[in-house]
Amino acid sequence: MNVLFFSPGFPSEMPNFVRGLAETGARVIGLGDQPAGALPEVARHALTNYIQVSSMFDEQAVVDEVRRELGGHRIDRVESVWEPGMLLAARLREALGVPGMTVEQTVPFRDKTAMKNVLQKAGLRTPHHARASSESEVRAAAERIGYPLIVKPVAGAGSADTHRIDGDDDLERVLPAVRHVPELSVEEFIDGEEFTFDTICHGGEIAYHNISWYRPRPLLQRQLEWVSPQTMALRRVDADYLKPGVELGVKTLKALGFRTGFTHMEWFLKEDGEAVFGEIGARPPGARSVDIMNYACDIDVFRGWAEAVCHGRFSQSVERRYNAAIIFKRAQGEGRIQRIEGLRSLHHRFGPHIVGAELLPVGAQRRNWKQTLLSDGWVFVRHRDLQTTMHIADAVGTDLQMYAG
Ligand SMILES: Nc1ncnc2c1ncn2[C@@H]1O[C@H](COP(=O)(O)OP(=O)(O)O)[C@@H](O)[C@H]1O
Numbered sequence: 001m002n003v004l005f006f007s008p009g010f011p012s013e014m015p016n017f018v019r020g021l022a023e024t025g026a027r028v029i030g031l032g033d034q035p036a037g038a039l040p041e042v043a044r045h046a047l048t049n050y051i052q053v054s055s056m057f058d059e060q061a062v063v064d065e066v067r068r069e070l071g072g073h074r075i076d077r078v079e080s081v082w083e084p085g086m087l088l089a090a091r092l093r094e095a096l097g098v099p100g101m102t103v104e105q106t107v108p109f110r111d112k113t114a115m116k117n118v119l120q121k122a123g124l125r126t127p128h129h130a131r132a133s134s135e136s137e138v139r140a141a142a143e144r145i146g147y148p149l150i151v152k153p154v155a156g157a158g159s160a161d162t163h164r165i166d167g168d169d170d171l172e173r174v175l176p177a178v179r180h181v182p183e184l185s186v187e188e189f190i191d192g193e194e195f196t197f198d199t200i201c202h203g204g205e206i207a208y209h210n211i212s213w214y215r216p217r218p219l220l221q222r223q224l225e226w227v228s229p230q231t232m233a234l235r236r237v238d239a240d241y242l243k244p245g246v247e248l249g250v251k252t253l254k255a256l257g258f259r260t261g262f263t264h265m266e267w268f269l270k271e272d273g274e275a276v277f278g279e280i281g282a283r284p285p286g287a288r289s290v291d292i293m294n295y296a297c298d299i300d301v302f303r304g305w306a307e308a309v310c311h312g313r314f315s316q317s318v319e320r321r322y323n324a325a326i327i328f329k330r331a332q333g334e335g336r337i338q339r340i341e342g343l344r345s346l347h348h349r350f351g352p353h354i355v356g357a358e359l360l361p362v363g364a365q366r367r368n369w370k371q372t373l374l375s376d377g378w379v380f381v382r383h384r385d386l387q388t389t390m391h392i393a394d395a396v397g398t399d400l401q402m403y404a405g
């Protein structure tokens with residue numbers, strides 16, 4: 001099995017997927033714009049070959065370069081699990097005659113209006129929405145849909161350029177700020193908690209699934225710097241209050257005709273118990289969410305994905321032992337990390353329930369929290385009981401502090 005894998009070295013989770021592929025017996029040919037020497041050790045070790053392309057955003061050029069580099073060598077799968085690589089992978093599949101998602105099948109997983117149109121047609125609950133590519137179209141959509149509204153890019157990620165709008169004044173304030181976005185989705189604002197429904201499928205069947213809970217809602221995570229955002233993989237994914245979301249997720253995959261690979265859906269749970277579709281990608285969630293899936297069940301989801309993609313099975317048994325959370329930390333102040341306080345006492349208080357921490361070391365330049373959810377580092381915690389997991393995660397939020405200056 002020869003697998004062409006787009007971007008083995010970046011973002012930082014990618015080497016683990018490459019490792020998973022190699023462990024299931026695949027020969028992995030990496031494709032990326034980094035020099036081979038700059039690839040992380042785990043990726044380099046797992047790759048059989050590597051094709052460096054000059055620019056990954058010129059799709060036709062990449063297709064041509066790949067064809068030339070491959071010579072006559074056969075490729076059985078083309079995979080990418082990174083949102084900006086989804087369409088490129090589909091283009092490569094078509095060009096090389098490899099089975100898997102086509103461009104046409106990929107678009108509804110990329111384009112937030114297209115995906116909602118498909119789902120609406122299938123009778124699934126999505127926010128009322130409209131596509132707009134000019135200020136007058138945004139105003140017209142706002143008039144039709146009514147406040148409060150969300151305005152966001154149709155091909156967005158990480159809540160960038162996403163705004164809640166409560167009235168005409170807000171709208172006039174936000175319009176100049178989103179002028180650089182070519183196409184916007186204008187949507188009814190859905191109030192509620194936000195969850196994921198993540199799956200690994202093969203042959204159109206769900207072989208593994210996960211539900212994570214975002215605390216607080218991602219839009220707030222992105223607006224409030226003092227918040228330590230949490231993603232929490234839940235142990236009781238069969239709980240009654242989550243059932244509408246699971247049902248919505250299963251129907252969404254059917255409506256989109258998804259067959260094989262990872263999916264990541266986000267959905268809203270309203271106070272009245274209704275589940276409303278948010279968005280879906282044909283890829284795993286980022287920001288270390290696959291690690292919390294692993295911590296929740298003590299399995300290797302990276303390898304599980306690879307096995308599903310290459311061999312059409314998911315052979316690890318899934319026993320959900322824990323709720324597992326990641327808590328992202330943002331330093332106070334600007335510049336370099338000066339000191340980190342509270343980690344030792346958290347270890348002391350919660351012992352084995354703190355299962356990992358990767359914080360920027362003292363002396364490192366702090367990251368731009370608006371650009372990366374990973375912020376200045378993170379802590380993994382897990383516990384069987386949900387309330388206790390929330391308590392520990394919140395303690396990491398308040399009692400662990402990083403200071404920059
Ligand atoms: N229709 C909506 N109603 C309420 N909140 C929304 C809506 N659309 C987006 N949001 C908020 O903005 C965040 C980012 O939007 P999303 O569609 O998930 O885009 P992305 O994660 O790709 O940036 C969501 O997690 C949610 O907090």
Ligand SMILES: [Mg+2]
Nearest residue numbers: 158159266279
């Ligand atoms: Mg999202």
